[in-house]
Amino acid sequence: MKDVVVAGGTTGLGRAIALHYLRQGARVTVIGSTPARGEQFLSEAGEARARAGFIRADLLSVAENRRVIEEVQARHDSLDALVLTAMTPFLKRVETVDGFEGTFVLYYLSRYLLSHGLTDLLERGNDPIIVSLGATGFTKSGVQWDDLQLTRRYSPARAILQGGRANDLLGVGYLQDHPDGRTRFMLDHPGYTNSGTNRMPQPLRTGLNLLAKVFAKSPEENAKRIIAVMDDQPERRFIPWDRDKPVDPDLSSFDPDNARRLSGLTRTLLA
Numbered sequence: 645m646k647d648v649v650v651a652g653g654t655t656g657l658g659r660a661i662a663l664h665y666l667r668q669g670a671r672v673t674v675i676g677s678t679p680a681r682g683e684q685f686l687s688e689a690g691e692a693r694a695r696a697g698f699i700r701a702d703l704l705s706v707a708e709n710r711r712v713i714e715e716v717q718a719r720h721d722s723l724d725a726l727v728l729t730a731m732t733p734f735l736k737r738v739e740t741v742d743g744f745e746g747t748f749v750l751y752y753l754s755r756y757l758l759s760h761g762l763t764d765l766l767e768r769g770n771d772p773i774i775v776s777l778g779a780t781g782f783t784k785s786g787v788q789w790d791d792l793q794l795t796r797r798y799s800p801a802r803a804i805l806q807g808g809r810a811n812d813l814l815g816v817g818y819l820q821d822h823p824d825g826r827t828r829f830m831l832d833h834p835g836y837t838n839s840g841t842n843r844m845p846q847p848l849r850t851g852l853n854l855l856a857k858v859f860a861k862s863p864e865e866n867a868k869r870i871i872a873v874m875d876d877q878p879e880r881r882f883i884p885w886d887r888d889k890p891v892d893p894d895l896s897s898f899d900p901d902n903a904r905r906l907s908g909l910t911r912t913l914l915a
């Protein structure tokens with residue numbers, strides 16, 4: 645039986661991936677911060693309810709990420725896939741309980757903690773893979789090395805661009821830190837998806853919902869392309885992917901020196 649964990653699996657792409665594997669017979673645990681969404685996921689599991697789990701946690705907190713790792717370790721003996729999708733946009737700068745900027749945490753730090761913290765379980769899995777969703781293939785902007793927490797100049801776009809680049813470097817840095825492991829790391833750009841979870845204020849929300857209705861695909865449709873790669877993985881361990889095609893692994897956003905630099909800074913931040 646496959647074991648799958650989806651951080652941010654209660655809605656959107658994460659939910660579509662989680663329900664797919666549940667229906668295929670896997671043991672699946674999803675993580676989200678809203679209890680009602682978790683309950684909804686469990687009720688949608690139907691006959692597979694016994695194999696479905698929901699961990700309520702606020703992944704903005706380092707301690708909560710560490711608790712999630714312990715709960716996943718208690719629930720699974722091994723992991724075949726860890727899918728990292730939790731994200732939410734912050735129009736204004738949000739500082740977490742640990743003093744970090746919110747986007748940096750959801751898009752990067754939480755994913756760093758979960759992927760490194762669950763490595764032992766992954767290494768016991770079959771064709772283990774970490775899949776982190778973001779904006780792979782996009783090279784604009786970068787990590788603000790002199791102001792990682794965006795204290796001086798914050799804008800939602802700046803935070804999301806930095807988060808996306810940090811997520812790209814996470815994939816490279818993870819494999820640098822586990823050179824002899826078996827776990828593959830897929831960085832995926834899922835494409836424009838109508839997840840139905842628009843948390844923007846009005847009138848932006850209505851406008852974005854209309855755009856999504858016209859131009860975006862359903863989570864199920866875009867999740868299919870991710871699942872196809874997860875089920876038929878390329879040989880190499882680093883799998884940068886944009887919708888239905890691989891991304892050049894030599895792009896500037898995967899710079900190995902930057903990846904080492906970010907991993908080092910992260911260890912200092914978490915020490």
Ligand SMILES: NC(=O)c1ccc[n+]([C@@H]2O[C@H](COP(=O)([O-])OP(=O)(O)OC[C@H]3O[C@@H](n4cnc5c(N)ncnc54)[C@H](OP(=O)(O)O)[C@@H]3O)[C@@H](O)[C@H]2O)c1
Nearest residue numbers: 652654655656657676677678703730731777836837839841
């Ligand atoms: N949708 C797109 O068009 C698109 C395009 C490119 C890339 N992506 C990337 O794909 C991923 C998934 O996107 P999506 O549209 O499917 O997202 P979504 O539907 O908004 O799902 C986000 C998930 O993250 C969880 N989450 C948010 N904040 C959390 C927190 N503090 N603690 C724990 N869980 C939290 C949400 O549950 P709760 O709210 O209950 O916590 C939900 O399960 C994201 O990383 C996004 O950047 C999406």
